[in-house]
Amino acid sequence: MLQYSGNNFTSIISPFRVIDEHGSVTADIYFYGAAYINVAFNQFTIALTNDWNKQWTPTDGFMITAPAKDREEAIQISQDLMKKFGTIIN
Template sequence: MKRKNVLRIIIVLILLLIASYFFYIYPREIYEEYNGIYYKLGDSTFSEKITVKLEGYLENSLGEGAKFTGTLQLGNQILEKSLILQSKDGIGIIRYFDKDTQDYVTYGTLYSKAIKEGFTISILGIDDNGERGSWSSGDGYMISAPASNREEALELSNQLMENELGKYEVVLD
């Protein structure tokens, strides 16, 4: 092969890598609004419609998942300076800046295959001291979107949390 052809191939490969970076990895602005359901596990009478808004930047990484930075609005609750580092298996811890404590706080865990298509959130409970504590598959609070009723929300949660719940042979209801 001629030296000239090898140089052309190298240049094309470099240009493809640069284009791939901007297409896949480069942070993209995101504004998504979903209609979802806020509900409590183990209590079929508790479910409320909720609007969920994501406003910020979404960044994919090669083989490592995605990163969201921005504002996450869950109904009337606004989580500013939110950070979700989602692993390649679709699980991400939701952290946000709490103005009252001037510290970053964990809100819960997000499960999603693609955040623009839908997700479910397991919300950490709040203990007697006002601190976020734990979550239980028996009586924990959840948000699933998009969903128009509790049954759709549960179906989405079970689908997205299948790998996590399967470890313990649990089905949410």
């Protein structure tokens, strides 16, 4: 679920999560990640959390960035979108 309220950022949450290999779910607010969007809404980065610490870090975090033709361009777009929030990507 996305609830965008401006400021080029939104959290991505789920009101439930899968709890076993059979697909059983439980009611729970699960933080999936954060989305950073440019003003024109034509570039975005989603910083995905990892399961063990529920947060994203530049050294071990996963990201989805678009549009980007390669990793270098994705990193540059992500840096541009996230710098407003003090996040550094190497």
